[in-house]
Amino acid sequence: QVQLVESGGGLVQSGGSLKLSCAATERSVDNYTMGWFRQAPEKERVFVAAMAPIAWTGRTYYADSVKGRFTISRDNAKNTGYLQMNSLRPEDTAVYYCAVFRRGRPTIPEDYDYWGQGSQVTVSS
Numbered sequence: 001q002v003q004l005v006e007s008g009g010g011l012v013q014s015g016g017s018l019k020l021s022c023a024a025t026e027r028s029v030d031n032y033t034m035g036w037f038r039q040a041p042e043k044e045r046v047f048v049a050a051m052a053p054i055a056w057t058g059r060t061y062y063a064d065s066v067k068g069r070f071t072i073s074r075d076n077a078k079n080t081g082y083l084q085m086n087s088l089r090p091e092d093t094a095v096y097y098c099a100v101f102r103r104g105r106p107t108i109p110e111d112y113d114y115w116g117q118g119s120q121v122t123v124s125s
Contacts, residue, residue, distance in 0.1 A: 002026055005024075013123070014088060014123055024080065035050035035112060037099065040093060043094075051081070054076060061107060090125045
């Protein structure tokens with residue numbers, strides 16, 4: 001079993017930055033792909049970014065809407081992943097979730113095995 005605890009959300013003005021953290025407990029997630037998704041009110045959960053295990057390729061994936069603004073990273077020593085969000089826009093407002101899987105497709109939420117509780121990010125205009 002893996003538990004994921006997110007932190008770092010909050011309220012920020014348009015153009016500002018936030019950094020989300022996703023700390024894994026109970027088990028190492030070094031060999032898991034880690035992803036971030038977001039869900040705005042009354043909308044489906046959508047892919048934001050993902051990163052393959054560092055020991056494999058460390059390959060990163062991004063939704064077109066966040067490329068060049070968001071950066072995903074991981075620190076295996078801390079068993080923690082991060083999502084640095086810059087140049088935030090009001091349309092980035094959503095609950096952000098981190099998740100991990102052993103095998104699957106990085107952009108498909110149904111392929112993820114474990115999920116965090118979500119962290120609210122609100123960007124004011």
